[in-house]
Amino acid sequence: MKKLLQVDFDFNGPFADEMTDALSELAASINNEPGLIWKIWTESETSQLAGGIYLFDNEANAKAYLAMHSARLTAMGLSNIRGRIFDVNMALTSINQGPIAK
């Protein structure tokens, strides 16, 4: 069953285009992570936060990615890393046009 992984952490930049320049190689590498279907990259200069919303093909792959990614973020000096793995309620999501194929 597909799982949604929600991650955020304290972040003081770079944001926007500079974030893109700094992290495009990392983004490309994420396509090679087992079970990744997609990632939405989130950022807030106002709140000094960044993170991601991920869809994985199953729970084991979501858990493995979260463990690896948390360690990587910690190694980058980032803190207050919060990761949560959720089921998607597909019936309710379909009512609201959520972009997740069955």
Next chain:
Amino acid sequence: MKKLLQVDFDFNGPFADEMTDALSELAASINNEPGLIWKIWTESETSQLAGGIYLFDNEANAKAYLAMHSARLTAMGLSNIRGRIFDVNMALTSINQGPIAK
């Protein structure tokens, strides 16, 4: 500019099909909220959490929805409500097939 709203809160059910039955009318009403593009409904019986990932057309609509929804959840007796509004880094999201049209 589109904004992503991430919400979660403590939740002890109903989950899965029973959640669908309980909340389908609420889901239908959410389609009428100003600026809503989509919502992904999240739930975790394991973690005793539920929430949603929303895409809105702009920040004012995301903020207004978060204020209204937080009050509604509180009135339903739910607690530890956490809402965060993010920009989407479109370039990085495109690299990872994130389902957000430009």
